[in-house]
Amino acid sequence: MKRTAFFLLAxxxxxxxxxxxxxxxxxxxxxQRLAEIGAEAAAMEEAQAANAEELADMIGTEAELPxxxxxxxxxxxxxxxxGIWRTDGDAVKTVVPILRSxxxxxxxxxxAYYDSYIPxxxxxxxxxxxxxxxxxxxxxxxxxESRARFFAAIEENLAVN
Amino acid sequence: xxxxxxxxxxxxxxxxxLALLLTLxxxxxxxFTERSENGGTAYRNRLxxxxxxxxxxxxxxxxxxxxTSTDRxxxxxxxxxxxxxxxxxxxxxxxxxxxxxxVTEAVAxxxxxxxxxxxxxxxxxxxxxxxxxxxxxxxxLIRSVRKASPETVVILQTVYPVANDPSEWKFHQSPAxxxxxxxxxxxxxPEIAASEGAFLADTASVLRDGxxxxxxxxxxxxxxxxxxxxxxxxxxxxxHMAEVxx
Numbered sequence: 382m383k384r385t386a387f388f389l390l391a392x393x394x395x396x397x398x399x400x401x402x403x404x405x406x407x408x409x410x411x412x413q414r415l416a417e418i419g420a421e422a423a424a425m426e427e428a429q430a431a432n433a434e435e436l437a438d439m440i441g442t443e444a445e446l447p448x449x450x451x452x453x454x455x456x457x458x459x460x461x462x463x464g465i466w467r468t469d470g471d472a473v474k475t476v477v478p479i480l481r482s483x484x485x486x487x488x489x490x491x492x493a494y495y496d497s498y499i500p501x502x503x504x505x506x507x508x509x510x511x512x513x514x515x516x517x518x519x520x521x522x523x524x525x526e527s528r529a530r531f532f533a534a535i536e537e538n539l540a541v542n
Numbered sequence: 543x544x545x546x547x548x549x550x551x552x553x554x555x556x557x558x559x560l561a562l563l564l565t566l567x568x569x570x571x572x573x574f575t576e577r578s579e580n581g582g583t584a585y586r587n588r589l590x591x592x593x594x595x596x597x598x599x600x601x602x603x604x605x606x607x608x609x610t611s612t613d614r615x616x617x618x619x620x621x622x623x624x625x626x627x628x629x630x631x632x633x634x635x636x637x638x639x640x641x642x643x644x645v646t647e648a649v650a651x652x653x654x655x656x657x658x659x660x661x662x663x664x665x666x667x668x669x670x671x672x673x674x675x676x677x678x679x680x681x682x683l684i685r686s687v688r689k690a691s692p693e694t695v696v697i698l699q700t701v702y703p704v705a706n707d708p709s710e711w712k713f714h715q716s717p718a719x720x721x722x723x724x725x726x727x728x729x730x731x732p733e734i735a736a737s738e739g740a741f742l743a744d745t746a747s748v749l750r751d752g753x754x755x756x757x758x759x760x761x762x763x764x765x766x767x768x769x770x771x772x773x774x775x776x777x778x779x780x781x782h783m784a785e786v787x788x
Contacts, residue, residue: 427633434682438627455633455644457618490668490675491624493713498595498622 406515406539412465415517415535416450419463422534423527429455439464439483447476460495460502462522463531469516476518477511484509484520514539573735573742575697575782583607585780590652591615592634592645593660595622596702596766603769605776613637616648625661627679630686645683650690656784657687657694658743662701662727663765667715670723677734684738695786697779698735700728700746703754705761717764721754741784745775 420428431439431451439451453462466476488506495503511520512532519535521528587607591597591614598617606612617623618634619642629645636648649657661680662669669676684696701724706717713720728746735742749771751757756764760771767775 429631431628432631435627435631438678453628455628455631457620457623457632486668490671491665493667494624494664498620 405541406517407541408467408469408516410467410538412448412450412467412517415465415467415519415538416452416463418534418538419465419519419521419531420452423461423463423521423523423531425452425454425461425463425523425527426459427454427456428452428461440479458499458502460499460505460522461527464520466518467516468518473513473516473518477513480511480518480520484511484522573732573740575741575743575779575784578781578783580777581780581783585783586776587614588655588786589614589658589779590654590656591658591660592617593623593658593699594625594662594664596663597658597660598622599762599766600772603767603772605769605772616645616652622664623661624664625676625679625683626665627682629679629683646686646690649687649694653691654694656697656786657691658697658699658779659683659687660699660701662724663704663720666720666723666727669727673730676727677730680734681738684734684740688738693787695784696738696740697784698731698740698742699775700731700742700744702746702765702767702775703750703756705756705758705764706753707758707761707764711764717755725754743779743782743784745778748774748778 416430429452431453433446436446436449436451440449448467449464451462451464454460464480466480468476484506488503488509492503495506505522505524508525509520509522510528510532511518512535513519514535517535517539519532521531523531589606591600591606598615598621600606601610601612601615601617604610604612606614608614615637616634617637618632623629623632623634631644631646633642634645634648635641636643636651638652643651659680661683662676665675680698687694687696703724704717704720711717715723724746731742734740749756749760749767756767757771760767760774762768762771
């Protein structure tokens, strides 16, 4: 009996991640509003919003830009950065690889420079994280502590209560 | 009938040739600053500088007017900068007020008569894997300078070589490989300068030894220059003055 109960419990735990992923999220917040919430939580120094040219350069498109906001630190000693990309439906699946490619290239192409001048910052880029919240794809290049606060704030504001 | 046919055959050809001539790009050869009389300190004092740490070190070497307190070098507090699309918005210290502001704002505040730019070593790995990641941000930076201060004459510098000095080496690639990459970047600079109406000063040419490495007597740490190295760069600029409109 105990063994059966154990296996039933273990089996049901397998579905938890899927449940988390399918947890409904709001989709009515603009990327800008969510970015403001995230910026406050991350307490980013000298936060600056990327302009249209910078965004287009990041995601490699000359087409109309999506509902996307990126904040980065204008302080040359900090690699702090995060981005909110609001999309819908299946488009989410195409966004994650675009952002992953951007983060990986930024890390690989500039590692020598960062390791040389701001070595304590390189790990933020190396450990950059991308998360999907329904219609929102969110990435963060932040310290572990800031990243935790940042994603907690995003989750709190997007979760449907 | 024949003359009319000949006319209509000739005229389109002539028009086509004219159209081709008008759309030909500006010759990249014409962008290099040419040998001139020595403008000396008077010319040196008209120059402002913005670039990577190799530029920021102009201040610490005390080779410009004002010595180590010179107000001719635009630099970030970190003392370095990497060229990318965000460079015009990056925070730097405007040297006259000491206030922190964006590059574009600093240029608008200073209105430099001549601005010497130098980028290429930081981020070189990425630049070499995608040429446009170097050329397009450089063009964007020059355009942002022009927008902030239309009268400013812009001079690009060829990227300085690195020394064959493994003791302080920080790159994964060898100095020889980095120098080969630098030569590729330098090969792209004429087209950038030509398309943006900037000059190009081949200052790197006075820094190389016979093997193309940064001369040991000009090398502080394999990358940054000694005072003598910077003096050679400035002497090159003074003896290859850019034409500045009256």
